[in-house]
Amino acid sequence: MNAQTHLLSVVLFLPLAGACAALLLRERPGASRAAGMVTAVAELAVTAALPLAAGPGPLRLVEDAAWITRFHARYTLVLDGLSWVLLLMSGLLFLLAVLVSRREAGARPGLFIACLLAIQSSAAGVFLARDLLLFYLFWEVQLIPMFLLIGAFGHEDSRRAAVKFFLFGIAGGLCMLLAVIGLYLLHGQATGAYTLALDGLRGTPVGSGTGLLLFAAFVLAFGVKLPVVPLHTWLPDAHTQAPAAGSLILAGVLLKTGAYGLLRWAVPLFPTAASAAMPVLLALGLAGLFYASCIAFAQTDAKRLVAYSSIGHMGLVVLALAVWNRISLSGAALQMVNHALSTGALFVMLGMLSERAGTREMSRLGGAWKRMPVFSGFFLLFAMASAGLPGLNNFVSELLVVVGAFKAAPWAGGLAFCAMVLTLAYVLRLVRRTLFGQAPPGSGEWADVDAREVLVLVLLAVPVIGLGLFPGPVLDLLRGPVAELAAQGMMP
Amino acid sequence: MTVPGPDLFPFAALAFGALAVFSLGAFLRGLPGWALSLVTLAALAAAAAPLTLPLPWPLLPAQVSGLSLAEGTTRFYMVLICSLTAGAVLFMQPYARDRGFEGDEIYALMLLATLGMLVLVAARDWMYFFLGLEMFSLPLYVLIGSRLDGRSIEAAVKYLIMGAVASSFLLFGIALIYAGSGTTDMVAGLAGAGLRSPVPLGVGLVLAGLGFKASLAPFHLWTPDVYEGAPAPVTAFLSTASKVAAFAALLRIFLLGGEALWPLLEPLVWGLAALTMVAGNLGALTQRSLKRILAFSSVSHMGYLLMALLAVPAVGPGPVLFYSAVYGLMDLGAFGGLALISPARRDLDDMESLDGLGRERPWGAGLLAVGLLALAGMPPTAGFMGKLVLFEAALSAGYVWLAVLGMAMAVLSIYYYLRPLTHLYMRPPAGTRARPSPTLAGAVAVGLVLAGLLAVGVMPGPLLDAARALAVP
Numbered sequence A: 001m002n003a004q005t006h007l008l009s010v011v012l013f014l015p016l017a018g019a020c021a022a023l024l025l026r027e028r029p030g031a032s033r034a035a036g037m038v039t040a041v042a043e044l045a046v047t048a049a050l051p052l053a054a055g056p057g058p059l060r061l062v063e064d065a066a067w068i069t070r071f072h073a074r075y076t077l078v079l080d081g082l083s084w085v086l087l088l089m090s091g092l093l094f095l096l097a098v099l100v101s102r103r104e105a106g107a108r109p110g111l112f113i114a115c116l117l118a119i120q121s122s123a124a125g126v127f128l129a130r131d132l133l134l135f136y137l138f139w140e141v142q143l144i145p146m147f148l149l150i151g152a153f154g155h156e157d158s159r160r161a162a163v164k165f166f167l168f169g170i171a172g173g174l175c176m177l178l179a180v181i182g183l184y185l186l187h188g189q190a191t192g193a194y195t196l197a198l199d200g201l202r203g204t205p206v207g208s209g210t211g212l213l214l215f216a217a218f219v220l221a222f223g224v225k226l227p228v229v230p231l232h233t234w235l236p237d238a239h240t241q242a243p244a245a246g247s248l249i250l251a252g253v254l255l256k257t258g259a260y261g262l263l264r265w266a267v268p269l270f271p272t273a274a275s276a277a278m279p280v281l282l283a284l285g286l287a288g289l290f291y292a293s294c295i296a297f298a299q300t301d302a303k304r305l306v307a308y309s310s311i312g313h314m315g316l317v318v319l320a321l322a323v324w325n326r327i328s329l330s331g332a333a334l335q336m337v338n339h340a341l342s343t344g345a346l347f348v349m350l351g352m353l354s355e356r357a358g359t360r361e362m363s364r365l366g367g368a369w370k371r372m373p374v375f376s377g378f379f380l381l382f383a384m385a386s387a388g389l390p391g392l393n394n395f396v397s398e399l400l401v402v403v404g405a406f407k408a409a410p411w412a413g414g415l416a417f418c419a420m421v422l423t424l425a426y427v428l429r430l431v432r433r434t435l436f437g438q439a440p441p442g443s444g445e446w447a448d449v450d451a452r453e454v455l456v457l458v459l460l461a462v463p464v465i466g467l468g469l470f471p472g473p474v475l476d477l478l479r480g481p482v483a484e485l486a487a488q489g490m491m492p
Numbered sequence B: 001m002t003v004p005g006p007d008l009f010p011f012a013a014l015a016f017g018a019l020a021v022f023s024l025g026a027f028l029r030g031l032p033g034w035a036l037s038l039v040t041l042a043a044l045a046a047a048a049a050p051l052t053l054p055l056p057w058p059l060l061p062a063q064v065s066g067l068s069l070a071e072g073t074t075r076f077y078m079v080l081i082c083s084l085t086a087g088a089v090l091f092m093q094p095y096a097r098d099r100g101f102e103g104d105e106i107y108a109l110m111l112l113a114t115l116g117m118l119v120l121v122a123a124r125d126w127m128y129f130f131l132g133l134e135m136f137s138l139p140l141y142v143l144i145g146s147r148l149d150g151r152s153i154e155a156a157v158k159y160l161i162m163g164a165v166a167s168s169f170l171l172f173g174i175a176l177i178y179a180g181s182g183t184t185d186m187v188a189g190l191a192g193a194g195l196r197s198p199v200p201l202g203v204g205l206v207l208a209g210l211g212f213k214a215s216l217a218p219f220h221l222w223t224p225d226v227y228e229g230a231p232a233p234v235t236a237f238l239s240t241a242s243k244v245a246a247f248a249a250l251l252r253i254f255l256l257g258g259e260a261l262w263p264l265l266e267p268l269v270w271g272l273a274a275l276t277m278v279a280g281n282l283g284a285l286t287q288r289s290l291k292r293i294l295a296f297s298s299v300s301h302m303g304y305l306l307m308a309l310l311a312v313p314a315v316g317p318g319p320v321l322f323y324s325a326v327y328g329l330m331d332l333g334a335f336g337g338l339a340l341i342s343p344a345r346r347d348l349d350d351m352e353s354l355d356g357l358g359r360e361r362p363w364g365a366g367l368l369a370v371g372l373l374a375l376a377g378m379p380p381t382a383g384f385m386g387k388l389v390l391f392e393a394a395l396s397a398g399y400v401w402l403a404v405l406g407m408a409m410a411v412l413s414i415y416y417y418l419r420p421l422t423h424l425y426m427r428p429p430a431g432t433r434a435r436p437s438p439t440l441a442g443a444v445a446v447g448l449v450l451a452g453l454l455a456v457g458v459m460p461g462p463l464l465d466a467a468r469a470l471a472v473p
Helices: A007-024 A029-054 A081-100 A109-128 A132-141 A143-153 A158-191 A208-225 A234-241 A244-269 A271-276 A278-297 A302-323 A326-357 A373-387 A393-408 A410-435 A451-469 A472-489 B009-027 B033-052 B072-099 B104-122 B126-144 B150-181 B186-193 B199-213 B222-229 B232-285 B290-310 B318-341 B362-375 B382-396 B400-426 B440-458 B461-471
Strands: A061-068 A073-079
Touching (some): A007 A061, A007 A073, A029 A109, A061 A132, A061 B461, A073 A081, A073 A109, A081 A109, A081 A451, A081 A472, A109 A132, A109 A143, A109 A244, A132 A158, A132 B382, A143 A158, A143 A244, A143 B400, A158 A208, A158 A234, A158 B400, A234 A244, A244 A472, A271 A278, A271 A472, A278 A302, A302 A373, A326 A393, A326 A451, A326 A472, A373 A393, A393 A410, A393 A451, B009 B033, B033 B440, B072 B104, B072 B318, B072 B440, B104 B232, B126 B199, B126 B232, B150 B186, B150 B199, B186 B199, B222 B290, B232 B290, B232 B318, B290 B362, B290 B382, B290 B400, B318 B362, B318 B440, B318 B461, B362 B382, B362 B440, B382 B400, B382 B440
């Protein structure tokens, strides 16, 4: 069912409109905060209501219009189950980000809210676009607001981290731009029909060498965002320096756009090159898992530790994409959502903790269990989710990925399983150092979480437990798109 | 066969406009500056109007053989130059008023310089060509020195000396072409001559002369010094209209030279493009002053334009036209924004003086920021679409390595475009500063340039189509 609708444009541009409103209201902090709140709630509501507009049958909404005729680029938005799950997740995270950001926005809430909402618009564009140029535009544009968010509202060394983030992103992005243009020209020259639509570009006859080069350029761009291990060095800095809301969005949404790009674009566009490169991707995924886990174990900065754990979790996604079968892809898609929830929650909680303690060093934290019981309960829950405890969300997706990997490459599945044990080790270390042990002398009284913070944590905890116990509905939503993608990525 | 004469109205409009501004200034001494700027804008609009609107009859038909408005590329560049000048005038008005050097002469000189540029663009005879170049250079010497402080006079003298060198190159080149072809007619001289010695050498010298004006490497070394010393709106004028005009002349020589000159020019332009991109971007990396960074960045963008020029035989001049317009808009935004947020005493220069201005002067700083992002080629600004068109042209013409080099340089360039942004938005203000009163001209300029940058970035269709339609010879 192809229902034509303008609702997708609403989802796409509503946050941008909110961002403009927040900027215009910048002289009145309360008003700009309210604008942000209203926009985030409205966006989540509209996103949640999208299936109602699609009617019965598998979820699919389409919007299509001419855009740049010179390049045969079209304004094509398509919503399917995968896009919807990711949109819903990002809608929730942005709402939470607006909620968390009361203190960090400082004297400039207008700019802060505007950056957040601008990122939301661009992320929605990434998840919805089915025209390569349109996708690229949204992909690239998200660098600007994130750069401002990290640099203007981050911690002590934030400007350097922001520039590093931008440079890594743009280096990958511009390589991809060349590849995009190259693919467009090659397709046009080979078939006589110039197009930038995803479905049109699939199956472009390219030589194996050229195909590998183009695929590598796409992987480079997405791999920087994901991040794949040798390209990850911007991430710990960006996470550590970003405000809590920024870390939440970075881990929860921006990293996902990288994984989504690989899943939706890179592999389906170049199935031959992707199968040739599969061992490399497999190795990169496993390397990420092990390397990040080992490095995470050695961290003293709590936020840095969680940042490295992020790299490990995304390594699992790379592994799943390298294996490319229906089980592993379902796992990868679910892992994107789960990682966003549990790691995002950890970043938010560390933000709350460091706001009280004035430090992120684990040696100067500790003893929270007695002083902040509610906080500690939630922290333990999210930490366990992150470690993959059965009954919580990450367990389901990690299991799916490992099972999928076993089917294709048993040794890889076995190694991935070992890496998950390592995860448990550093997560336990994090919990022990922050929650238990003696409170550092002279650290003063830390107030337990207040009502607003509890609301944020409950909003995160509900899906964490829900997805752990009843992943069925989400997996049903993902089934159709994943089957389609799995078929596209196969060798023809 | 009788060739219909060109419509001289655009030239006449500018000349009479300049005359009118001069006389108004002389006879009505109390006339406020904004009135003069309005007359200037009206003259520019009158010059551009018959070029854009489809008039069934010429307003001022004339039998002048050395000028031609017949080609679409010519008309495109003439309209573009008039629009860029209008933008510079809008930025100039509040700037000159606050610094006390507003008068009839700056506006009239801007009109005269524009007249020279239009003559250069429309020239089909080497005499007009040279005349046009000199006519736009002479007013610029005065405009650069118009603040009458040490730095701006120094810049003017530098530009004067450089201009003299460029003119001599150009004149010698023209003489050689004349010696080889026996005619001052550009069409006959270039097309018929082929490689008859010493025409190629003459063309090379003409290119060098234009290379000075368009600041292509290795003729670019004057650019940072002059841009730094000149008042910011004059720099905006210099870096947009005058460079675009010089580039239009370059394109004209290419189109006229055609296949006869192509084998000779191709390796030369390839080398110039690579060198200009590298020299501009590497030069900008080490700079500490914003104006010098922007100067080097404008050099590097000329390199990108040369890349589009290489693709002309394969895809036509459409990409060159499009990128010229985009480049003009971007630099107008960057220098214009700089002009608006500069304190009256001296233009903003070192990075630290930008601290916190994003909060204090949201609109001017916003324009500067969007201009910088556009120059960096970020969506959703015009710069991104420019880059897309450019690299598409280069790749479809088969210049893969040049495109890869250009991309590598573009990655490098991001670093120096981000540095001013970190100062504008990520640092607390450095003490309190006087706020100049907002002006209508400044607001209109900010609105127009911002809207242009974003509109072309999101919906480039109309401009692309216009460039493509007019590029058909």
